[in-house]
Amino acid sequence: MGPAALTTDTTPAIVARATDGLGTASIIGAYARSVPSLTREEAAERADLLVVREYDIDLDVTGAADTTHFGSTVRIQFSCRRPGATTFVELKEATGVEAVLNGRRLDPASLVDNRLPLPGLAAENELVVRASMAYSNTGEGLHRFTDPGDGAVYLYGQSFLDDAQRIFACFDQADLKAPVTMAVSAPPGWEVAANGPATRTANGRWEFAPTPPIPPYLVSLLAGAYHVRADEHDGIPLRLFCRRSLAAHLDKDLQEIFDVTRACFDRYHEMFGVRYPFGKYDQAFVPEFNAGAMENAGLVTFRDEYVFRSSVTVAERQERAQVIAHEMAHMWFGNLVTMRWWDDLWLNESFAEYMGYRVVAEVTQFHGAWTEFAVGRKGWGYAADQRPSTHPVAPESVPDAGLALLNFDGISYAKGAAVLRQLAEWIGDEAFLAGLRHHFTRHAYGNATLDDLLTSLGTATSRDLRGWADAWLRRAEVNTLRPHVTRDADGRYASVTVEQTAPPAHPTLRPHRLGIGVYSGGSLRHRVLVDLDPAVDAGRTAVAELAGVEAGELLLVNDGDLAYAKIRLDEPDRAGLPRILPSIVDPLARALLWSSVLDSVRDAEVPVGELVALCAAALPAETELATFRDVVTATVRAVDQYCPPEAQAAARGALARAGLAAMVRAEPGSERQLAAARGYVACAGEDDASQLRGWLDDSSPPPGLRMDEELRWHVLLRLAALGHVDEAEIDAEYERDRSAQGAEHAATCRAARPDPAAKADVWRAIIEDGSLSNRIALALASGFWQPNQGELTRPYVSRYFEQMPGLAARRTPAVVFDVARTAFPAYSVEPETLAAAERLLSTPDVSPTLHRVVVDLADELRRALAARRLGAGHAAAG
Numbered sequence: 039m040g041p042a043a044l045t046t047d048t049t050p051a052i053v054a055r056a057t058d059g060l061g062t063a064s065i066i067g068a069y070a071r072s073v074p075s076l077t078r079e080e081a082a083e084r085a086d087l088l089v090v091r092e093y094d095i096d097l098d099v100t101g102a103a104d105t106t107h108f109g110s111t112v113r114i115q116f117s118c119r120r121p122g123a124t125t126f127v128e129l130k131e132a133t134g135v136e137a138v139l140n141g142r143r144l145d146p147a148s149l150v151d152n153r154l155p156l157p158g159l160a161a162e163n164e165l166v167v168r169a170s171m172a173y174s175n176t177g178e179g180l181h182r183f184t185d186p187g188d189g190a191v192y193l194y195g196q197s198f199l200d201d202a203q204r205i206f207a208c209f210d211q212a213d214l215k216a217p218v219t220m221a222v223s224a225p226p227g228w229e230v231a232a233n234g235p236a237t238r239t240a241n242g243r244w245e246f247a248p249t250p251p252i253p254p255y256l257v258s259l260l261a262g263a264y265h266v267r268a269d270e271h272d273g274i275p276l277r278l279f280c281r282r283s284l285a286a287h288l289d290k291d292l293q294e295i296f297d298v299t300r301a302c303f304d305r306y307h308e309m310f311g312v313r314y315p316f317g318k319y320d321q322a323f324v325p326e327f328n329a330g331a332m333e334n335a336g337l338v339t340f341r342d343e344y345v346f347r348s349s350v351t352v353a354e355r356q357e358r359a360q361v362i363a364h365e366m367a368h369m370w371f372g373n374l375v376t377m378r379w380w381d382d383l384w385l386n387e388s389f390a391e392y393m394g395y396r397v398v399a400e401v402t403q404f405h406g407a408w409t410e411f412a413v414g415r416k417g418w419g420y421a422a423d424q425r426p427s428t429h430p431v432a433p434e435s436v437p438d439a440g441l442a443l444l445n446f447d448g449i450s451y452a453k454g455a456a457v458l459r460q461l462a463e464w465i466g467d468e469a470f471l472a473g474l475r476h477h478f479t480r481h482a483y484g485n486a487t488l489d490d491l492l493t494s495l496g497t498a499t500s501r502d503l504r505g506w507a508d509a510w511l512r513r514a515e516v517n518t519l520r521p522h523v524t525r526d527a528d529g530r531y532a533s534v535t536v537e538q539t540a541p542p543a544h545p546t547l548r549p550h551r552l553g554i555g556v557y558s559g560g561s562l563r564h565r566v567l568v569d570l571d572p573a574v575d576a577g578r579t580a581v582a583e584l585a586g587v588e589a590g591e592l593l594l595v596n597d598g599d600l601a602y603a604k605i606r607l608d609e610p611d612r613a614g615l616p617r618i619l620p621s622i623v624d625p626l627a628r629a630l631l632w633s634s635v636l637d638s639v640r641d642a643e644v645p646v647g648e649l650v651a652l653c654a655a656a657l658p659a660e661t662e663l664a665t666f667r668d669v670v671t672a673t674v675r676a677v678d679q680y681c682p683p684e685a686q687a688a689a690r691g692a693l694a695r696a697g698l699a700a701m702v703r704a705e706p707g708s709e710r711q712l713a714a715a716r717g718y719v720a721c722a723g724e725d726d727a728s729q730l731r732g733w734l735d736d737s738s739p740p741p742g743l744r745m746d747e748e749l750r751w752h753v754l755l756r757l758a759a760l761g762h763v764d765e766a767e768i769d770a771e772y773e774r775d776r777s778a779q780g781a782e783h784a785a786t787c788r789a790a791r792p793d794p795a796a797k798a799d800v801w802r803a804i805i806e807d808g809s810l811s812n813r814i815a816l817a818l819a820s821g822f823w824q825p826n827q828g829e830l831t832r833p834y835v836s837r838y839f840e841q842m843p844g845l846a847a848r849r850t851p852a853v854v855f856d857v858a859r860t861a862f863p864a865y866s867v868e869p870e871t872l873a874a875a876e877r878l879l880s881t882p883d884v885s886p887t888l889h890r891v892v893v894d895l896a897d898e899l900r901r902a903l904a905a906r907r908l909g910a911g912h913a914a915a916g
């Protein structure tokens with residue numbers, strides 16, 4: 039799965055208007071009851087008992103009058119190793135259940151929560167379950183969406199992580215794989231797709247060929263008024279799907295998307311030695327998707343913000359390419375060879391993430407992928423790895439499927455990928471790929487564990503993989519690498535030592551292979567590759583190769599970004615950064631420097647003012663647009679949380695001027711101009727309001743800048759947060775852009791207005807309105823808190839902690855996770871907020887999802903308080 043986009047620029051805004059109900063009114067508003075999640079022990083027991091032979095699924099989505107339920111019939115053939123035993127099958131949100139096991143009718147009343155007991159199993163069994171299942175509007179199960187632009191209806195299935203049981207009764211675990219045959223009855227005129235290739239039999243009837251063995255979580259389908267485009271590559275039929283209202287935008291990018299798809303297939307075939315195993319390859323862009331994308335076998339689903347309807351920069355196109363490559367890597371990592379249980383989630387995500395970046399950088403036009411990884415993506419990993427909830431890349435045990443959802447974080451993705459990059463470097467790429475080919479051949483169509491992977495890699499290298507895995511995969515947290523440098527009288531390095539330190543709670547020093555670069559005049563003058571081996575040097579590695587080398591303006595540990603570690607600079611180098619950073623030619627080296635300063639600020643080692651000063655000096659010259667975007671996003675957040683309120687306006691002002699300076703340097707109409715304009719808007723304060731108003735009114739837009747839908751909403755949101763927009767103007771903008779995205783943006787703008795009545799309405803909707811779709815709820819939550827509205831929103835700080843447990847009990851996991859995180863009072867950097875969070879955490883029976891969110895965001899508050907103390911200290915000293 040691909041996580042949701044991380045940057046605010048590309049994170050979709052939400053909502054159909056909460057009041058007009060478009061996209062929501064036809065959906066059942068019932069709150070989901072929380073049901074027990076399958077435990078690791080239960081899964082192991084059931085896998086030991088059963089062999090599933092086949093799923094035969096028949097869905098009926100014709101009900102024109104019934105927009106709340108669909109018909110689901112499944113026939114499951116399975117063997118039982120201990121005849122006479124009892125097990126259970128899962129189904130959620132089902133009514134009118136009829137179940138027949140080996141010709142025997144089961145009592146539907148025996149269905150408790152999501153489990154239907156199957157007593158008295160024979161050696162060979164046939165189970166038929168027929169039920170009326172609920173559509174969802176939260177991106178879980180079979181999602182139903184009505185396009186506010188044209189009223190067209192779209193369905194898509196999201197089975198991950200244990201939501202296949204919302205679509206059909208199944209043994210919902212990763213290591214019970216079976217071929218899946220599907221048939222769908224749909225309204226005439228709809229397009230329908232599923233995992234296997236289709237035959238359209240009668241008008242509205244679709245039959246799909248059986249798949250190779252797959253787990254339930256990879257089963258998906260699409261049905262609706264989808265726009266379809268087809269092509270073919272190397273014998274693989276390729277198709278793309280999107281909503282009709284996005285057709286022109288998809289068609290415009292068809293060539294690019296197919297080119298990336300083709301290039302990735304070729305490279306994976308070359309690397310993996312096993313051909314793509316699922317026949318045809320469909321990629322569908324679907325509405326209101328929770329994640330970035332999902333790797334359903336043969337039918338990948340993507341959030342449809344990846345169909346760009348407004349101008350974008352190379353950063354967004356690179357991200358889309360990376361997600362395409364990521365999902366395709368899953369066809370091998372996860373789909374051909376599947377983890378046995380969720381504790382090996384990293385076998386899916388870390389590999390897909392690593393391969394996604396690697397292959398995009400290697401074989402597409404987007405050679406800068408690893409540079410983006412160095413700032414935004416790894417920053418996400420470092421942050422997650424230092425929170426109270428940190429966990430190893432490969433945890434020893436994940437107790438149940440519900441808890442597995444919480445590990446879709448910067449550790450399973452970014453850290454895992456960085457660690458694999460380090461592994462390939464440490465054992466050599468040929469050995470790495472040979473080990474992977476062995477793994478695919480040995481476990482094809484089956485399941486595997488960390489141990490199996492190490493065994494396969496061990497056939498190709500004599501390195502101590504078990505020791506490596508223990509240090510890197512089984513232990514949490516990130517270490518810090520810091521150079522200690524002495525120079526002689528002639529301006530040469532007398533000595534260079536790299537010190538590795540680990541946090542006290544996780545005192546593991548690790549082996550690293552990394553580059554050290556010496557820069558002068560903006561260019562790399564000298565580079566060495568060194569091994570840090572704490573077993574030999576106890577964490578202080580002397581770099582003998584640099585002794586006597588002419589000292590540079592900058593010594594960069596981890597040059598080339600092979601390592602996963604926080605990097606610090608020698609003190610004189612850091613002091614010179616505002617001068618040195620903009621002069622450096624290599625975008626990856628600049629990315630590492632930005633990353634180093636950002637996490638030094640996060641650690642309260644460097645005051646946020648120093649970061650703002652660096653932005654003022656170096657951002658206007660930053661030509662790598664993903665870096666520009668990620669630095670602006672992280673810095674604005676740092677200012678809003680780490681600067682005391684009285685200093686925020688000045689800091690934002692300095693950032694806004696850097697954004698304007700970057701715009702001045704950019705060609706009119708260029709992507710760089712767009713990136714700079716977005717950065718400026720994100721930082722804009724009261725002094726900028728009239729300028730932004732001129733952009734929006736078309737009276738004084740910057741020459742060449744296209745004020746298209748997304749940029750208009752971006753500006754309107756900023757003006758709304760500053761108090762310069764009324765309801766009527768938001769309504770008018772929505773009339774102008776009556777689309778799914780327009781509806782979400784309108785909701786965010788409404789939530790952002792500093793109007794007490796509007797805030798009260800929005801808060802009530804977030805907490806109480808169970809009919810809101812996942813995206814509308816998220817859109818409202820993402821607009822609600824604004825850093826300049828502290829007094830106005832103060833009463834809601836305590837309400838968050840009082841009311842969120844209730845919401846967590848009523849709504850589904852995806853909604854709880856997004857809303858609890860986004861509606862958290864992150865700008866209320868006060869000891870009282872932290873105390874309220876701690877009280878919530880100490881109450882019994884807090885839902886695990888809410889607990890995870892609050893424990894981590896409380897830690898972010900703790901960091902913000904520390905950063906403010908540091909800033910105050912510097913202000914006093916200065």
Ligand SMILES: [Zn+2]
Nearest residue numbers: 039040387390
């Ligand atoms: Zn993934």
